[in-house]
Amino acid sequence: MADPMAEIKASFFIECDELLEALQDGLQLIENGEQDSDTVNVIFRAVHSIKGGAGAFGLTQLVDFAHRFETVLDELRADRMQIDQSLLALFYQCGDVLSDLVRESRDGVAHDIASVQPVLTALDQLIPADEEDTDDAVDFQPMAVSLDLPDLDDMPLTTDGLPPLAGGPDDTAKTYLIRFVPQQALYTLGNEPVFLLSALSELGTVQVSCDDNAVPPLEDLDPEAGYLCWEIQIQTTKDEACLSEVFEFVEGICTLEITTLGTAQPTLCDSIGADLAISPPDPEVAPNLELALPSPAPSPSPVTQATAPAPANDTRREAPRATVRVELERVDRLVNLVGELVINQAMLSQSVDAAGLSANTSVHTGLEEFLQLTRDIQESVMLIRAQPVKSLFQRMSRIVREASRDIGKSVRLRTDGENTEVDKTVIERLADPLTHMIRNAVDHGLETDADRVAAGKPAEGTIELTAAHRSGRVVIEVRDDGNGINRPKVQSIAISKGLVPKDADLTDSEIDNLLFLPGFSTATEVSNLSGRGVGMDVVRSAIQALGGRISIASTPGMGTTFSISLPLTLAVLDGMVVRVADQTLLVPLNAILETQTLSANDIRAFGPETNVICIRDSFVAMLDLGAELGYRAPLQSYVGCVMLLVATEDGSKAAIIVDAIEDQRQVVIKGLQDSYGRIPGIAAATILGDGQIALILDPIDLIANSEWRTRPPSLEQHEVGACNG
Amino acid sequence: MALRDQLRTIVVDDMSTSRGLITQALEGFGIRQVETAVDGTSALQKIATWPVHLVISDMNMPGMNGLQLLHALRSAPKTKGVGFLLITGKADRQIIEHGKRLGMNNFVKKPFEPDDLRKAVEAIVGRL
Incomplete structure (x- = not known):
């Protein structure tokens, strides 16, 4: 067996990639204004976990940076800091630095810490001066437990008879009965009981019953008077004071009785959560717990049941799908074996044909089914190698950020179809060409902010990066909303470089395709960004090497779209x-x-x-x-x-x-x-x-590499004449 | 039979790297009856069917954090006496004080060497 430490370290770096992805997702949510209280926690935890693992492997630079980043995130988590655009930009930069450090730690490359000095300085300015480890002040004496070892095995191995051990959040919650009787003044002062009830429902699980006994017969009813009162049974981790606080503004204009029901349980969990801003139990987790270990709490028949609003569905809350990590080599061997199976099946079919059996024998039917099964197996095996393009797209979002910063254009990257799956090899080999295309789009595709405003467009340019499955292939598109290809300029460059004849009459699409010619990239086009000695011709050969095609479409004033169409697999x-x-x-x-x-x-x-x-x-x-x-x-x-x-x-x-x-x-x-x-x-x-x-x-x-020899030397020579069909 | 052969432990951490490191260290001490769980909820479920002597849990986890797990363990008669070792990246007063109140047996601050973990475990259960 290989060195277990090396294995754990390798799995740490894989885990880091996942954590960095979660970090990016979180930042993206904040940028889109879709964050909730949990988003910052997720980001914090990602950085914290990277730091923890890095510490175990003695990766000091990584630990040091993650620690600073984490400290600032902790400030944000504790609401001592508000997030704004510049802070978000800093966090993105920190994410980039963190991902560089992870990569460099993995490859054993020393990090040039000077290159990230501005980020460090910016972070340090946000770290409060009194931030220091208070570890020394902690006084703790370990507590021994008496182990009655044989007893353990006698314990029942089923949940039957087990105490509600894992009552979880519900178990730590208390149940209160609130009787709320509004006075007339409550209504005349413009208060609305329903708002109070819904505020209550945010504190826990509530059951509301309305008492309408006081409602008089219709003829006696004063339409402006209030006759209703409510009884609310609430199960919550909050204390009584929290509950009365909801009614703070109607104090004196209603009668409020709060009584505790059932056995009171300590609410430490809650106070830990609140004091340290550690995430409270995930509301989605609780129901699972109840399924496994039924809660003994009685359930009175509810009139209305309201629970805390369910959080919006997002990817972070999806139950993690069960996964297994498999070495790529093993998958490749399987792919190969399935290949053999396909060949074997074809050979068998041929032997059966050669044997001259009639077409409706059971051998033929069986063979048909075998053929179908082989195809299914082949497709399923190919899927094992497939990966979502998400990681690739996240790398591109960094390219956009860096490129737009370097060149001084404001650019927004929109991605779609991130979960589209492509063969792993294809994804790896797509990174370079895609990077170049994205840089090109920022550098050449989009106009400067001023030019955009002058053209009546928003100053911020948009680059869309999308992936989709289309008729058995994967199509990846890079679309910018820039000015489109400047065709006269492209043609004149091509002419000056001798790539096309001076008087060539080219269609729009032919001109657009000139961009793919080797040697088209010109000195005047070279900028710090895309002019790295790589032209679109290299992009095209990279795509073709993957069995793909690249095409271009451009509308003057509206933008340019590059489409890459790739086979699903290279196998x-x-x-x-x-x-x-x-x-x-x-x-x-x-x-x-x-x-x-x-x-x-x-x-x-x-x-x-x-x-x-x-x-x-x-x-x-x-x-x-x-x-x-x-x-x-x-x-x-x-x-x-x-x-x-x-x-x-x-x-x-x-x-x-x-x-x-x-x-x-x-x-x-x-x-x-x-x-x-x-x-x-x-x-x-x-x-x-x-x-x-x-x-x-x-x-x-x-x-x-051809020598183009298509005539035996002895043959009589006929010169090329007119091509007259 | 030595204590280490009988001791049943569950390692609770959302990060597989940490689970691997802790499990490996425990195996190094000769503790082989080790289960793992990715969060507090699944730890409670596992313990319900596979009772343990010692819970080694990370502090910062999604869903239930380490101390919330401790509280859940202490609230149930069958698990209230179980040994609890908290692994925490930040050992500040608030966490430790809360741990104390909840009946935490010991804690280890990250990063730690296998020997630190050994000492912390032995302080709870005795010589391995």
């Missing part, structure tokens, strides 16, 4: 099964734009060793897959071969020539990297139903 791929020189290969379906069987007219010579293909009046470079991979020499004639039209990264196209298309199917990806390292032009491999191994091509890589 399964939709591919086209092709044959070349008796080899079976797979081409990812999403790379193929169109296919066509070649006729003599489609092929034109271009130089001594190369051909091009004429498609709809334009020439496309031709790549003979068989020759390229060394299966055979270039053919004499390509007539009857099949062309797969593929788009390359710079938007140009190329034609990959294969002998025939055999099938289109979903295959399980088997990595080759571990055994063979990276092979140019080959992405991975898969096992087909007949047990054959087929290589999965990486068309983009193949094209980038």
